[in-house]
Amino acid sequence: MGTLRGISIKQGAGRLQLLFHATPRWEGSAKREKSQEILRILVQDALLRHSIGMVHQSSSPPPANQPAPGDDRAELFIRLLAENERVLTAYVLTLLPHRPDAEDILQETKLALWRSFHQFQEGTSFGAWARAIAFNRVLDFRKRKARENERLCFSEDCCRMLAEAFEEGTARREKQMASLMDCVAQLQPVHRKMLSLRYFEHLAIEQVAEQMGRSVAATYRALSRIRLALRQCVCSDHACLDPVGE
Amino acid sequence: MNASDREQLVVWLEQMIDGRIAAEDLARLQQLLTDEDEARQLYLDLTRQHAQLQWEEARLKSLAATETPKPATTGRSLLASRAALLLALTACAFAAVWIGRWLLPPHATRPVAQLTRVENASWGSNTLPTTLGSELAPGRLQLQLGLATIRFHSGAEVVLQGPAELELRDGMHGTLHSGTAVVEVPEPARGFTLDTPTASVIDYGTMFAVTVDSQRKTATVDVLEGEVEVQHATSKTVQRLHQKQTTVVGEDRLDDVEPSPAEPAVSDIPTRSTVDEGTVRITTATGRGGDATVIQSNVHNHANPHLVFVKNCNDEYRRKGYLAFDLQSLGGQRIESARLVLTLQPSGFGYASLVPDSTFSVYGLMDESLDKWTASNLQWETAPANIDAPGKLDGRLAGKLGQFAVPRGKQTGQVSIEGSALADFLNGDTNGIVTLIVVRDTSDRRPPGLVHAFANHQHPSAAPPTLELRLSDEER
Numbered sequence: 001m002g003t004l005r006g007i008s009i010k011q012g013a014g015r016l017q018l019l020f021h022a023t024p025r026w027e028g029s030a031k032r033e034k035s036q037e038i039l040r041i042l043v044q045d046a047l048l049r050h051s052i053g054m055v056h057q058s059s060s061p062p063p064a065n066q067p068a069p070g071d072d073r074a075e076l077f078i079r080l081l082a083e084n085e086r087v088l089t090a091y092v093l094t095l096l097p098h099r100p101d102a103e104d105i106l107q108e109t110k111l112a113l114w115r116s117f118h119q120f121q122e123g124t125s126f127g128a129w130a131r132a133i134a135f136n137r138v139l140d141f142r143k144r145k146a147r148e149n150e151r152l153c154f155s156e157d158c159c160r161m162l163a164e165a166f167e168e169g170t171a172r173r174e175k176q177m178a179s180l181m182d183c184v185a186q187l188q189p190v191h192r193k194m195l196s197l198r199y200f201e202h203l204a205i206e207q208v209a210e211q212m213g214r215s216v217a218a219t220y221r222a223l224s225r226i227r228l229a230l231r232q233c234v235c236s237d238h239a240c241l242d243p244v245g246e
Numbered sequence: 247m248n249a250s251d252r253e254q255l256v257v258w259l260e261q262m263i264d265g266r267i268a269a270e271d272l273a274r275l276q277q278l279l280t281d282e283d284e285a286r287q288l289y290l291d292l293t294r295q296h297a298q299l300q301w302e303e304a305r306l307k308s309l310a311a312t313e314t315p316k317p318a319t320t321g322r323s324l325l326a327s328r329a330a331l332l333l334a335l336t337a338c339a340f341a342a343v344w345i346g347r348w349l350l351p352p353h354a355t356r357p358v359a360q361l362t363r364v365e366n367a368s369w370g371s372n373t374l375p376t377t378l379g380s381e382l383a384p385g386r387l388q389l390q391l392g393l394a395t396i397r398f399h400s401g402a403e404v405v406l407q408g409p410a411e412l413e414l415r416d417g418m419h420g421t422l423h424s425g426t427a428v429v430e431v432p433e434p435a436r437g438f439t440l441d442t443p444t445a446s447v448i449d450y451g452t453m454f455a456v457t458v459d460s461q462r463k464t465a466t467v468d469v470l471e472g473e474v475e476v477q478h479a480t481s482k483t484v485q486r487l488h489q490k491q492t493t494v495v496g497e498d499r500l501d502d503v504e505p506s507p508a509e510p511a512v513s514d515i516p517t518r519s520t521v522d523e524g525t526v527r528i529t530t531a532t533g534r535g536g537d538a539t540v541i542q543s544n545v546h547n548h549a550n551p552h553l554v555f556v557k558n559c560n561d562e563y564r565r566k567g568y569l570a571f572d573l574q575s576l577g578g579q580r581i582e583s584a585r586l587v588l589t590l591q592p593s594g595f596g597y598a599s600l601v602p603d604s605t606f607s608v609y610g611l612m613d614e615s616l617d618k619w620t621a622s623n624l625q626w627e628t629a630p631a632n633i634d635a636p637g638k639l640d641g642r643l644a645g646k647l648g649q650f651a652v653p654r655g656k657q658t659g660q661v662s663i664e665g666s667a668l669a670d671f672l673n674g675d676t677n678g679i680v681t682l683i684v685v686r687d688t689s690d691r692r693p694p695g696l697v698h699a700f701a702n703h704q705h706p707s708a709a710p711p712t713l714e715l716r717l718s719d720e721e722r
Contacts, residue, residue, distance in 0.1 A: 090297035098265035196310030224256030
């Protein structure tokens with residue numbers, strides 16, 4: 001057992017599960033890069049230890065009907081998750097735009113995906129499977145919030161409609177995202193600054209307004225125009241809507 | 247959904263991101279998302295973008311640190327041409343706010359006035375939004391037709407009568423560059439100043455009218471009620487005007503005060519449209535000229551013998567307009583200045599409400615060997631410089647000569663481009679024929695959007711595509 005940058009490494013698949021608690025949260029890119037680095041090393045570590053038979057000493061052994069995480073299976077999982085993570089994040093943020101909520105649900109979802117990975121049929125769409133699991137998590141979350149009398153999320157019907165529309169447009173949106181940063185580069189410096197304040201510094205609207213010397217209302221307007229302009233920009237290079245007659 | 251609906255949707259999303267949307271707004275957003283596919287698509291595009299921006303936060307940071315925009319590199323998204331496009335898009339309130347608001351230093355971007363009433367208005371190039379109720383930051387409004395009421399935050403109310411151009415400076419200060427404005431100033435806004443190129447009019451609690459004649463370079467001030475002070479811009483001479491008094495201020499003169507006429511002359515109607523002596527007009531009906539439409543489907547049941555159609559959309563109804571002009575009659579004389587004029591006509595196809603304010607680009611066909619097309623043999627696949635994309639052409643074969651804007655819903659009137667790019671292109675002709683290609687840069691908001699149409703050389707009443715050329719005696 002060794003220590004990696006202050007984090008103790010324990011062997012076994014149970015640890016591997018914990019990793020997904022430690023996967024990227026929105027806490028600044030330096031931290032995130034570090035946690036991704038750690039994740040990579042921990043995964044290698046877990047795989048290595050599993051391959052030399054240490055995995056079953058873990059405190060939470062896998063269910064009998066489940067292929068032991070590790071080996072090809074764990075590798076496959078990591079790869080599939082990495083490939084689908086962006087779309088999954090977008091999906092959860094669509095249903096729960098509030099960052100901390102989405103973050104919680106994403107962590108829960110990733111854990112659930114790992115736990116039920118044995119049910120995943122190779123060759124089917126991992127993305128669609130992951131989104132179905134995330135959807136159920138979102139509905140649970142809604143119910144919880146409703147009990148607490150916090151109703152700051154969409155109704156179940158609305159969630160369903162959004163989820164359906166999401167599936168239809170995934171390919172197009174993914175294609176568009178390829179040019180998003182080019183579009184950002186074309187913005188006025190002052191607009192790029194606003195985006196950086198919002199996404200890198202993680203400032204709330206009031207703080208962005210203060211930094212930019214604008215009113216809160218003007219900041220909302222400005223940000224919404226930036227978002228619409230970016231949408232227009234990524235759309236202009238790709239088909240935005242399905243063809244229909246005239 | 248109109249522009250302000252869309253903006254509202256984004257604001258709600260922004261509030262959801264921060265977890266602070268009001269319950270009633272959430273309900274409204276949810277209703278919108280449930281009812282309208284367009285709203286859902288917009289919402290999904292924006293949340294996808296939101297997720298991507300989170301992923302790219304580190305790059306955002308480094309991009310934000312770069313103060314100067316990256317130099318343009320590829321032909322796909324030239325920053326310079328984007329900037330030019332945006333500038334030309336000024337009729338579009340969205341882009342307008344963008345520039346107007348952002349080119350100014352941050353402290354000047356706070357709203358100074360509100361657009362409170364709009365009657366039969368048709369807008370020209372604006373650096374400000376022209377949606378009713380818009381908060382207006384310092385910038386310019388160009389009204390082509392109709393009336394627009396701008397209430398400055400001081401309380402002063404300016405009714406602009408098109409054609410006119412007003413610049414908003416701050417809550418107590420505007421500049422009328424051309425046209426007529428009637429200004430009503432309540433007590434608290436006393437001291438409100440309306441500048442003109444030749445005079446400043448300082449209000450003393452009144453209602454007055456100012457007409458700027460940009461041709462003759464005069465400002466006529468007419469007091470309807472109360473009292474104003476008129477200051478001559480060059481000599482700084484000051485005149486007081488009372489009710490029913492008028493004066494005319496020129497660049498180097500300040501006329502005597504006179505009684506107001508019963509019916510003041512207010513026109514600042516541009517005389518541009520009357521062709522000056524010495525201007526040569528060549529239309530697509532002249533000589534070997536011609537015009538045609540290419541449509542991706544190559545099916546001609548959506549056509550009109552009197553019109554050239556242009557459309558930017560993602561289906562097979564996308565179209566581009568081809569114009570040929572016969573320059574043989576110029577006998578090689580050099581063209582000093584040139585203007586291409588097109589006459590908009592209702593096309594009868596598609597929904598105008600689904601197409602936003604649009605810009606069009608006019609390209610010149612550089613490869614002269616391709617000038618020999620005729621309307622009957624022109625096909626989408628083989629049309630000179632055409633590529634199978636809406637609003638775009640092969641940049642190696644055709645060069646952009648200019649852009650014009652058509653506001654949403656406008657299907658009549660004239661549009662034009664002019665400038666040295668057009669004149670240079672025409673001067674470069676060697677075979678006596680030039681081909682100009684018209685495309686719409688702006689895509690449908692969603693299909694099936696309006697097809698824009700221009701009168702062609704066979705139109706029974708409207709003017710065909712026309713080149714207005716001013717020639718010099720020199721040889722080309």
